[in-house]
Amino acid sequence: MKSYRGYGVWLLLCVLLPFVGRAASAAELQVTTPTGAVSVYQTDELLSHAAAREIRVTDDAAYGQDMTYRAVPVASLIGDADAIDGETGLEVIALDGFVANIPLPLVLLDGDETAQAWIAIEPEDAPWPNLPGKEVSAGPFSLVWVDAAVSHIRSEQWPYQVAKIGYAAFPAARWPQLALGDDAAEDAKRGQAVFIDQCFACHRMNGAGITELGPDLNLPMNPVDYFKPEALVMLIRDPASVRHWPDMQMHGFTTDQLSDAEIRDVIAYLQAMAGRKAE
Ligand code: HEC
Structure with missing residues (x-):
């Protein structure tokens, strides 16, 4: 050493x-x-x-x-x-x-x-x-x-x-801009926990995080602002089913890795964050 x-x-x-x-x-x-x-x-x-x-x-x-x-x-x-x-x-x-x-x-x-x-x-x-x-x-x-x-x-x-x-x-304690409002719905709260475990390793959120792999998913725009809801579900489950190129780095998630309900919760979290953009 x-x-x-x-x-x-x-x-x-x-x-x-x-x-x-x-x-x-x-x-x-x-x-x-x-x-x-x-x-x-x-x-x-x-x-x-x-x-x-x-x-x-x-x-x-x-x-x-x-x-x-x-x-x-x-x-x-x-x-x-x-x-x-x-x-x-x-x-x-x-x-x-x-x-x-x-x-x-x-x-x-x-x-x-x-x-x-x-x-x-x-x-x-x-x-x-x-x-x-x-x-x-x-x-x-x-x-x-x-x-x-x-x-x-x-x-x-x-x-x-x-x-x-x-x-x-832990991320939620380290970066205040990850927080949801006091009035946040239960699905968005569950989605935040899933996001931190399964997405935050590659995606910053609202300026929070230190990963350098993928884009921030709230700034400048949140994917819920420009994806149709069903396309966003498909993209999270299997990105190549939406668009495909040799260097794509986001892998898909099997239902064992991310259930349909968890994808809905993550999207509820993204939706909640779209209304809470950091300055
Ligand atoms: C292994 C790293 C990795 C993980 C884990 C990951 N992503 Fe990604 N994601 C990327 C990268 C890199 C891109 C940029 C496109 C590419 O290279 O595939 C991307 C692109 C995206 C996009 C498209 C953004 C746009 O505007 O083009 C969305 C939406 C997205 N990811 C959501 C998620 C969600 C939600 C999770 C968690 C359930 C997640 N990602 C987990 C790496 C990851």
């Missing part, structure tokens, strides 16, 4: 290098602990970490199949999370700008009754397969879950190609 200062350039080089050749190269994972201390772990350090194990992941969300990895428990890397109170989550940032906000209790609960979060490590000499339909693997690091179903882990709570892990106040 090294201190972060002065390693920015190396971090950038090391996270990009795995994509240059077929063999995975050494990469670095940046972890910020509750005290604000930043640690940078190398692939080899993580592979030989005292808590590293072989794990079997059922129905890995990135690969769409069962996978075996060498991995370390997230809890063994993130410092004394018990020191954190309030509505805090883990902010997990991927190389492509995807940003998962995972509630801390989900990560910290341990035992048979709950899912367990692990950081899977792609070995240099045994690269993982490419992701379905992509030219890259899920490495160098991927956040995966054992017993995901027990805690109803959602499809966007499996960030892959992870570059950084840190703590952040």
Whole structure:
């Protein structure tokens, strides 16, 4: 483990290098602990970490199949999370700008009754397969879950190609402009929660968020302002059914990943936000 200062350039080089050749190269994972201390772990350090194990992941969300990895428990890397109170989550940032906000209790609960979060490590000499339909693997690091179903882990709570892990106040507490009015309907409130789990990793909302992958879905215009309602439902379920091009990055959602009722709730949230545009 090294201190972060002065390693920015190396971090950038090391996270990009795995994509240059077929063999995975050494990469670095940046972890910020509750005290604000930043640690940078190398692939080899993580592979030989005292808590590293072989794990079997059922129905890995990135690969769409069962996978075996060498991995370390997230809890063994993130410092004394018990020191954190309030509505805090883990902010997990991927190389492509995807940003998962995972509630801390989900990560910290341990035992048979709950899912367990692990950081899977792609070995240099045994690269993982490419992701379905992509030219890259899920490495160098991927956040995966054992017993995901027990805690109803959602499809966007499996960030892959992870570059950084840190703590952040949970989105609704961190960005006031995400809030609904006091008079908000129940479906819009449910939709806000679904939005934060399933959409906010790729879409900013009303100026809130740090993701760099997709457009803000309220500013300058909200999709409810220019999509017919039925087209918006189709776009969320299966974007390619509305328009299709090679570089499109939004994948569709199966009904397991997002039910019809949840899509209606998300749209109710979008509708509510359309009337609450930030300055
Ligand atoms: C993996 C990242 C990702 C996730 C998750 C995601 N989107 Fe997207 N979305 C994008 C990107 C990127 C675009 C821009 C078009 C493209 O590249 O596919 C987009 C486009 C859209 C558009 C069209 C906007 C326009 O005006 O063209 C809508 C509406 C939308 N997303 C809604 C949602 C909703 C609602 C959710 C959650 C249920 C969601 N997206 C989840 C990445 C994502």
